[in-house]
Amino acid sequence: MTSTRASGTAQPGTLEMLRRQLDYWWTAYRRTWKGSAITSFVQPWLYVGAMGVLLGGYIDEGGASLDGAPSYLAFVAPALLATTAMQVAAGEVMWPVMGAIKWDRTYHAMIASPLRVVDIVFGHLGYAMFRVTLTVLVFAGVLAVLGLITSVAGFVVALVGALLTGLAFATPVYGYSAGAKSEQGFVVIFRLAIIPMFLFSGAFFPVSNLGEPLQWLAKATPLWHGVELCRMGALGFWDSSMLGHLAYLLAISVAGIWWSVRRLDRRLVV
Amino acid sequence: MFGSVPSTTPDPALISDASSPTRPESMISARGLQKTFGTFEAVRGIDVEVTRGEAFGFLGPNGAGKSSTMRMVAAVSPPTGGELRVLGLDPREHGSAIRSRLGVCPQEDTLDTELSVRENLLIYGRYFGLPRKDVAAKADELLTFFQLTDKRNEKVDNLSGGLKRRLTIARSLINDPDLLLLDEPTTGLDPQARHVLWDKLFRLKQQGVTLVLTTHYMDEAEQLCDRLVVMDGGRIVAEGSPLSLIREHSTREVAELRFGVGEHGDLAASVEDLADRVEVLPDRLLLYTADGEEAIARVHERGLTPLAVLVRRSTLEDVFLRLTGRTLVD
Incomplete structure (x- = not known):
């Protein structure tokens, strides 16, 4: 005879509610990690190889000015830390969020339990950030071994930059997905936001190469701030502008969380 | 089995009949309950009382307001107007606390199709803050009761509609709910699967679980409900036991x-x-x-x-x- 009956009106806090979701997200990770491992752990090295090493060979010969980086590889590799964080974070909160609302309806099962909307949002974002953390830890670790990150403090700065980049993408994209009626918008986000940012937000060339208006546009993107932070950490020289980048990414994340909770609440609690 | 004694002392404020043992404990109490979506009035002021141990039914055609009512009772849909108490609590304030004591079987399955049958139970039980050991024991008990033990390691995706419904109801019992809400539990099932489910629900009722269900199957309502209301256009148009309703209206x-x-x-x-x-x-x-x-x-x-x-x-x-x-x- 097993009694699992609850009693009392005490409302557990969000931390307790996150603890209750651990088994779910751990199971979710175990069943999908093989599929996600390619995007997370292999794909960044294709770029490092193709862009950093091979293309970089030509660029270094030409004596390009790379914001103080000693080689094109040293310039581009830390930036790829930020772009990878962006891609992993965004991917995790698009189709999976829509699936949990529309296809498998697992969010509807969750909201029928004591979990609240805010707990569900934090649980899923927490999982996305877990995947981002794992990815950038491995990536940054290998960069350090290759001598592309030069100090422990720099390693921390680069890591924080990459994690905040992930958060600054995960949260607003989650908000979008939570209210989206169909998955068609995701392709548009990838084509019109993620890929252009990947190409033009300073990962592969200094944004000063862009003309005036485009340069400001590039600097307004969260990815540029993330790339700058990662590069500062890896190259080992940073200044007070670092605080501006941190504040920018944090502000987007906080706004993104607020928007995500609001949008999911309107979707599930009707 | 499911009517076991609470393991911790319940909050005295929650036991409404503590002072007057003769009055049955109110599980659902609605007064002038309303739900409006934009300009559409789904529920137009209904009064409902359900007491502990009852099997209560909402009967009505599609669009009558049954599911909207059920969602309000399940504390996932704030009422637009009127008063609602579920387990003596206001769902607007104590949604999470109410849901911790409810079992909900929604109209559409919300199982995780990528997980196994048993994993679905284990993970869901954890949302209620239950220790892993207790959830595992409860899950195995429910698998036996719903004759799902052979399928426990099967991926949900591979199950038939009837088995999925059985698993959904099993999952809704993982927390030993005080109140079980079933929104059209047998819609879309073949006659064999329906009869198996009715048998299970009847046994739960005999164990003292309070059942509230919506249905548009008359035989289901006659089999399972002690008392029911007929809803139409967001209003209650009749109320009583199946027999008294037949006597009164036919x-x-x-x-x-x-x-x-x-x-x-x-x-x-x-x-x-x-x-x-x-x-x-x-x-x-x-x-x-x-x-x-x-x-x-x-x-x-x-x-x-x-x-x-x-x-x-x-x-x-x-x-x-x-x-x-x-x-x-x-």
């Missing part, structure tokens, strides 16, 4: 007479006085009467020769159609 028997196509309308007038009420359908005449055989004998006396006759007892379906009409909703 006759003891119904004689069905089948004549040639197109003759039914004209013949209605000549048998009108033989029954309490005569209803004309495209393919038959229904004579609502206390004694069906007697009515048919009188029909023959008048020289009318129906192609086929049938005498049956009145069912909830007659009540339902009388109250909510025969027009298709959607």
Whole structure:
């Protein structure tokens, strides 16, 4: 005879509610990690190889000015830390969020339990950030071994930059997905936001190469701030502008969380 | 099995009948409950009382407001107006606390199709803050009760509709709920699967679990519900036990007479006085009467020769159609 009956009106806090979701997200990770491992752990090295090493060979010969980086590889590799964080974070909160609302309806099962909307949002974002953390830890670790990150403090700065980049993408994209009626918008986000940012937000060339208006546009993107932070950490020289980048990414994340909770609440609690 | 004693002392404020043991404990109490979506009034001010141990049904055609009511009771849909108490608590303030003591079987399955049968139970139990050991024991108990033990490692994706429903109901019992909400639990199932589920639900009812269900199957309501309300257009149009509703809104028997196509309308007038009420359908005449055989004998006396006759007892379906009409909703 097993009694699992609850009693009392005490409302557990969000931390307790996150603890209750651990088994779910751990199971979710175990069943999908093989599929996600390619995007997370292999794909960044294709770029490092193709862009950093091979293309970089030509660029270094030409004596390009790379914001103080000693080689094109040293310039581009830390930036790829930020772009990878962006891609992993965004991917995790698009189709999976829509699936949990529309296809498998697992969010509807969750909201029928004591979990609240805010707990569900934090649980899923927490999982996305877990995947981002794992990815950038491995990536940054290998960069350090290759001598592309030069100090422990720099390693921390680069890591924080990459994690905040992930958060600054995960949260607003989650908000979008939570209210989206169909998955068609995701392709548009990838084509019109993620890929252009990947190409033009300073990962592969200094944004000063862009003309005036485009340069400001590039600097307004969260990815540029993330790339700058990662590069500062890896190259080992940073200044007070670092605080501006941190504040920018944090502000987007906080706004993104607020928007995500609001949008999911309107979707599930009707 | 499911009616076991709480492991911790419950908050005294939650036991509404603590001071007056003669008054049954209120599980759901609604007064003038309303739900509006934009300009559409889904629920237009209903009063409902459900007490502990009851099996209560919401009966009605599609769009009657049953599911909207259920979602409000399940504390996932804030009422637009009126008063609602579930387990003595206000769902607007204590949604999470209420949900921790509810079992919910939604109309559409919300199982995680990528997980195994047993994993679905284990993970869901954890949302209620239950220790892994307790959840595992409870899960195995439920798998046995719902005859799912053979399938426990099967991926949910591979299960039939009937098995998925059984798993959904099993999952809703993982926390030993005080109140089990079932929104159209057997819709879309084949007759065999429905009967298996009814058997399980009947056993739960006998164990003292309070059941609240919505359905548009009359036989389901007659089998399972002690008391029910008929909803139509967001309002309650009748309330009572299945038997009292039949008594009140229908006759003891119904004689069905089948004549040639197109003759039914004209013949209605000549048998009108033989029954309490005569209803004309495209393919038959229904004579609502206390004694069906007697009515048919009188029909023959008048020289009318129906192609086929049938005498049956009145069912909830007659009540339902009388109250909510025969027009298709959607």
